[in-house]
Amino acid sequence: MKVWFITGASRGFGLEIARKVLDGGDAVVATARDPRTVHDALPEGGDRLLAVPLDVTVEEQARQAVDAAMERFGRIDVLVNNAGRGLLGAVEEASADEVRAVFETNVFGLLAVTRAVLPVMRRQRAGRVINISSVGGFSAGTGWGVYAGTKFAVEGLSESLRAELLPLGILTTVVEPGVFSTDFLDPSSLHRAGQAIADYAETAGRTRRWAEESNHAQEGDPVKAAEAIVTLAAMADPPSRLQLGADSVERVQAKLDLVAEELTQWRELALSTAHNGGTGF
Numbered sequence: 001m002k003v004w005f006i007t008g009a010s011r012g013f014g015l016e017i018a019r020k021v022l023d024g025g026d027a028v029v030a031t032a033r034d035p036r037t038v039h040d041a042l043p044e045g046g047d048r049l050l051a052v053p054l055d056v057t058v059e060e061q062a063r064q065a066v067d068a069a070m071e072r073f074g075r076i077d078v079l080v081n082n083a084g085r086g087l088l089g090a091v092e093e094a095s096a097d098e099v100r101a102v103f104e105t106n107v108f109g110l111l112a113v114t115r116a117v118l119p120v121m122r123r124q125r126a127g128r129v130i131n132i133s134s135v136g137g138f139s140a141g142t143g144w145g146v147y148a149g150t151k152f153a154v155e156g157l158s159e160s161l162r163a164e165l166l167p168l169g170i171l172t173t174v175v176e177p178g179v180f181s182t183d184f185l186d187p188s189s190l191h192r193a194g195q196a197i198a199d200y201a202e203t204a205g206r207t208r209r210w211a212e213e214s215n216h217a218q219e220g221d222p223v224k225a226a227e228a229i230v231t232l233a234a235m236a237d238p239p240s241r242l243q244l245g246a247d248s249v250e251r252v253q254a255k256l257d258l259v260a261e262e263l264t265q266w267r268e269l270a271l272s273t274a275h276n277g278g279t280g281f
Helices: 012-023 035-041 059-073 096-124 145-168 204-214 222-233 246-265 267-271
Strands: 003-006 027-032 049-053 078-081 086-088 127-132 170-177 190-192 241-244
Touching: 003 012, 003 059, 012 027, 012 035, 012 222, 027 035, 027 059, 035 049, 049 059, 059 096, 078 096, 086 096, 086 145, 086 204, 096 127, 096 145, 096 170, 096 190, 127 145, 127 222, 145 170, 170 222, 170 246, 222 241, 241 246, 246 267
Parallel strands: 003 027, 003 078, 027 049, 078 127, 086 190, 127 170, 170 241
Antiparallel strands: none
């Protein structure tokens, strides 16, 4: 029986992953700001479910949650850093406080939980770290600049973690979902920048309107996403990145094509910066 530690497990991807894991016979440490919401959502969990309070922005709570997991189950095999929040608005529209709040959860919160769990996995010389990013962590769009900034950070952290942890028997993957019919576009998860500047009406403003019209109508199925993530956790040689959803695959491919095109177009200028006219190689 594997033991999963899942943040943000009371709804959305976190809840569906927890449900799939329990259905498969594994144990789940499900964290949420209010653990009662986890018990309400997963009444079938029984002894294999431990719901613990966790605000990921409070590092001491992360350590306490890991201590509780170890006391109950004695190990942690899979960490899913799923807790997060969104911010919608043009980069200029977002205040410093709004930017700070989303970075506190999506980046510093992920780091706090990871720091709490990794000593356990290092002692075990085994484990999986699955960081839930977004296609926006690979290809940013209008209105999502600050949110994408947090997910770009998650992608960079995950790449380094993969290299650092692999020799210790710990495997790391960052997951890049596209749009899925979760609660992400609800005001409780997706915050809007308090300022709206008219000059951005057809860029970030259009994205705001899309979010209002698309809430709970996104094409991605979170149950199938959970199944894919459980499959990922069982792979002997998992990828460094996993895209979820056709829209994610298309956006990643378009970004790769653009980068390749620009690299070719500007290669001569890029290589002109070495001393004595050399190539730098």
